[in-house]
Amino acid sequence: MADVKKVATRDSYGNALKELGAQVDNLVVMDADLAGATKTAMFKAEYPDRFFDCGIAEANMVGVAAGLSTMGLVPFVSTFAMFAAGRAYEQIRKAYYSLDADDGIEYSACLRELTPDEVLELKERFCRLWNALNSLPETQGRRVDAHFILGMTYREIAQAEDVDKSSVRESVLSGLKSMKKYLQKNP
Secondary structure, X not given: OOOXXXXXXXXXXXXXXHHHHHHOXXXXXXXXXXXXXXXXXXXXHXXXXXXXXXXXXXXXXXXXXXHHHOOOOEEEEEOOHHHHHOHHHHHHHHHHXXXXXXXXXXXXXXXXOOOHHXXXXXXXXXXXXXXXXXXXXXXXXXXXXXXXXXXXXXXXXXXXXXXXXXXXXXXXHHHHHHHHHHHHHXX
């Protein structure tokens, strides 16, 4: 039997984008300040002029991708599932109904740029949440991250760790309480 090499999905994604970039000249990659984690940095290293880091603004990134697609480009939008499934979905839905309508409302899919104060506020909120998450013990922090950031169910986390689902659930809920206390102590 052939040796099977286990490769992380995100590594395969980064490599696939890089390979596609060589074959598809109009392919562009967009990321939400996560190029290291999503492995889109592999594409960026080969094709820096076709890589766009949109910052921590997934909804804006999806709106920009919709616009780029009307110009004949093929955008690949990369972020964590939790961020893409939330507010970014609104932009996909809006773009679907407005970009090809030929009724003059294409511009409604464009988004207002954030003010510097709003960008700073979002970045500070992200940093506070990140610090609260990192204040947890390693296993508990990993479980909270897996559940809320990666979108894994308690059962999936328990199976991956070979533990009981109820202990994962209790750990995550306790972690949220600890994070809440941390955030109250560190406004």
